[in-house]
Amino acid sequence: MNTEHVKIKVWDLPTRIFHWGMVCLLALLWWSADAGEMQWHQIFAYSLLILIGFRILWGIIGSDTARFSHFVHHPKVVLDYLKAIKTKGMSVVLGHNPIGGYMVVALIGIISLQLVTGLFATDDIFTEGPLYSYVSSDTSGFLTWLHKMNFNLILALSAIHVLAVVIHAIKGDKLVGAMLSGYKKVSKVALSSSVNRDLTFKSEWLALVLLAVLAAVVFVYLMWPIVQVL
Numbered sequence: 001m002n003t004e005h006v007k008i009k010v011w012d013l014p015t016r017i018f019h020w021g022m023v024c025l026l027a028l029l030w031w032s033a034d035a036g037e038m039q040w041h042q043i044f045a046y047s048l049l050i051l052i053g054f055r056i057l058w059g060i061i062g063s064d065t066a067r068f069s070h071f072v073h074h075p076k077v078v079l080d081y082l083k084a085i086k087t088k089g090m091s092v093v094l095g096h097n098p099i100g101g102y103m104v105v106a107l108i109g110i111i112s113l114q115l116v117t118g119l120f121a122t123d124d125i126f127t128e129g130p131l132y133s134y135v136s137s138d139t140s141g142f143l144t145w146l147h148k149m150n151f152n153l154i155l156a157l158s159a160i161h162v163l164a165v166v167i168h169a170i171k172g173d174k175l176v177g178a179m180l181s182g183y184k185k186v187s188k189v190a191l192s193s194s195v196n197r198d199l200t201f202k203s204e205w206l207a208l209v210l211l212a213v214l215a216a217v218v219f220v221y222l223m224w225p226i227v228q229v230l
Contacts, residue, residue: 010184012063014207018055038127046222053214063201071101092186117147
């Protein structure tokens with residue numbers, strides 16, 4: 001029996017730009033660290049700092065599916081969702097499902113930790129974080145070690161995230177396509193039973209202003225000294 005499907009807008013442009021921008025910058029950070037291009041590593045890190053700062057703000061005041069309050073649930077809700085998957089299969093969720101919501105918070109958290117520790121880190125040769133001189137040598141050494149080790153956790157969580165996307169794709173839930181286009185195809189039957197199906201989206205101009213302000217502050221205080229010596 002054919003089931004009629006409809007296209008529903010799920011992700012706004014700012015959220016999608018953040019997502020793919022973060023993917024690209026993480027790859028560039030990995031490359032620059034591995035190649036010893038530490039000045040570019042810092043530029044990419046500060047660019048990611050802008051994106052993470054924007055995502056946190058957008059998670060508070062942004063569009064429905066971008067807000068933390070929309071997808072961060074009580075652990076009991078997550079457990080109930082897992083039980084429902086076992087008995088009924090995956091249900092339609094417009095935005096992050098309860099498990100995916102925890103993954104988003106975890107990724108933002110560990111990437112924020114990576115950025116903060118990098119501000120105090122040193123390679124003991126040429127490169128020091130901008131806040132290196134504000135802590136003792138021992139503290140900087142510990143934060144440098146944590147900066148290196150934490151990247152392994154980022155890789156592990158990223159791998160889990162990719163695996164989850166693949167599983168969803170096999171089940172017919174095309175998450176990558178939705179994050180590219182902003183729209184998700186769902187059956188009318190599934191949509192009628194979905195909660196939070198009436199979504200609202202904030203102005204992209206508001207997102208642009210937030211991003212521009214953050215970029216200006218980070219550029220002036222962190223990027224410009226590096227740009228001058230490139």
